[in-house]
Amino acid sequence: MLLKHKTLTMVLSAAALACGFPAAADTLKIGAVLPMTGTAAVFGEKFQQAYGMAIEEINAAGGVNGKKLVLVIEDSQERPPIGKIATEKLISDPEILVLTGGRSSGVTLVEAQVAEENKVPYLIDHGSSDLATRSGYEYVFRLNPTAGMYPNTLKEYFNDNKPRSIVHINVDNAYGEAIYEYGLKDYMKETGIDYKVIKYAGGQLDFKPIMIQAKASDPQIVIMSAGDDNDATQLIKAAQEAGLAPELFIGTGGGHSIMGFAKQGGALTETVLTAGPWHGDRSQEKFHQFFDKFTKAFGHEPGEHEIEGYSAIYVLADVLKRADPLTREGVRAALAETDIMTIFGQVKFEDFDGYTNQNRAKTDLSQWIGGKMYTVYPKDQAQRELVKFGGWK
Secondary structure, eight states: OOOSSOOHHHHHHHHHHHTTOOOOTTEEEEEEEEOOSSTTHHHHHHHHHHHHHHHHHHHHTTTBTTBEEEEEEEEOTTOHHHHHHHHHHHHTSTTEEEEEEOOSHHHHHHHHHHHHHTTOOEEESSOOOGGGGSSOOSSEEEOSOOTTTTTHHHHHHHHHSOOSEEEEEEESSHHHHHIIIIIIHHHHHHHTOEEEEEEEOTTOSOOHHHHHHHHTTOOSEEEEEOSSHHHHHHHHHHHHHHTOOOSEEEEOSGGGGSHHHHHHHGGGGTTOEEEEEOOOOTTOHHHHHHHHHHHHHHSSOOOHHHHHHHHHHHHHHHHHHHOSSSSHHHHHHHHHTOEEEETTEEEEEEEETTEEEEEOOOEEEEEEETTEEEEEESGGGOSSOOOOOOOOO
16 A cells, blocks of 8 residues: 555665664665755655655565665755765665665755765666766766756757747756756857846745846747746746746746646646656556556656656666676666666666766656646647747736
8 A cells, every 4th residue: 555655665664774773685775865854845755755656566566586675765955965964874874775866956966976986876867967967977877858958849849939039037056057058058059049048046035026137128938947846936926927928938847847836826827838858658558557546646646756756766676686796886787788668768878978877868848738737849749739828817
């Protein structure tokens, strides 16, 4: 039976650690750094739910070569210094063979650095800063697209529907910098689109002046990059207050791609688009089985985060099954040889275009309609037609 917040394996693991008992010889430990408290705790819960579902399924089917998977979570509070401490705590346990999690770009970067320095394999499932797989790390692997890749499908849409002008309201952190530096900067120069960037500090209290500044440019398109649903919501509220009414509002994953944005923003989120990781391979029956099971268990539909997290555990189970010897070095070698189909799509780690151990993950352009997110581009994956913003009601 699925538990709402913690899987049985997690509860047992936490209890064993608290009592000072080592994990049993018939278990395999995976360490994860997640924001379980603080403003980003909603993301930690999403990944915990997804990890838990995958682990329960794998263990119920006999585990990995007869061994049960155990997940050990350390709280990052979505703060890089805390994330560093959390990572160091996890790797101090010699029974933890591999790491995952990270969530935000800032925490992912420190987790990657600590993992590399200590030669502990780390599978990134969502953290998107391009630097994590552009630093030549041998022990760091990523199944999701980087932030620089998030706009790939959006750029395809722009190629077919070239805008005259864009204002990009971009959060001033590692995530926002990667969206700009690796995703949009060169493309905008090459296409000659009138492109302006306005930076803001995440979590600031008043976004209206930013939107007034954006309105002065009379943009056809407004792109918004927000790391969490709170900033994403405040941005769209400020846009209404400022009377900013472009042809399209487009987020870049992050806070614009989760249900918290639709719930907080309500009708203001109608027709807002988001460009980021696609939400799974709908051509697979396994995807639909997961989607229905997850929705029933947790009362909300899974998005990119849950699908990434669920797929990451299945990738790691496959890796642990193949690792020989069953050591951190053996796991690293097995990760490098990975070639597996998941509900997130094919996962194979390659070196290309300056990236190391990076999966060629897919992206899409989705749109909020009636409180739900639908893929609208590329056309062969579209669930419905794209709708342009019709102005404030």
